[in-house]
Amino acid sequence: MVDVSAKQPTYRTATAQSIVVLPGEVLQHLTDGELQTKKGAVFQTAIIAGIMAAKKTGDLIPLCxxxxxxxxxxxxxxxxxxxxxxxxxxxxxxxxxxxxxxLVGASIAALTVYDMCKAMSHDIVIKETKLISKTGGKRDFKRA
Incomplete structure (x- = not known):
């Protein structure tokens, strides 16, 4: 773990994005901006999973x-x-x-979408996960 004891606290923000490609047989179940499966509302469940995962990042990533x-x-x-x-x-x-x-929040939300939709098709692709922007700390970052 990196020693941060000498650092000053700063306000930090980060935005991460994951993209999931769903095949037509899954997308046909989209109603009013939500996918419903036997497991329930996909997007609402993925939102909760993403937030819960972000809160557990230090438990999931060694030395984080x-x-x-x-x-x-x-x-x-x-x-x-x-x-x-x-x-x-x-x-x-x-x-x-x-x-x-x-990044963990976006990733786990994407995995949750996959898990909840896989009964309809395994032709689901988690295309990419990336940092979009961050502020605070040594330097800010914004993807072009």
Whole structure:
């Protein structure tokens, strides 16, 4: 673990994104912006899973500092290519952290979508997970 004891706390934010490609046989179950399966409402469950996972990042990633978040939000929408776009936005005032929490939140939300839809098709692709932006700490970052 990196020693952060000499660092000053700063306000930090991070936004991460995962994209899930669902085949037509899954998308045909989309009603009013939500997928319903035998397991329940897919997007609402994925949002809760993403937030819960972000809170557990320090337990999941070796050497990652356990931190308490000030805020974590997960948003899910379909883009113009009918891909599921998951965005996790997290914030904290601390000496370290928050980008891994946002990345874990987006990743686990994507895995939850996969898990809840796999009974309809295994032709589901978690296309990418990436950091979109972060502020605070040594340097800010914003993907072009």
């Amino acid at each position: 500092h356990p931190i308490g978040m000030d805020n974590c939000q997960v948003y899910i929408k379909l883009n113009t290519d009918n891909e599921v776009v998951i965005e996790c936005i997290a914030s904290i005032t601390a000496k370290t952290g928050i980008e891994m929490e946002a």
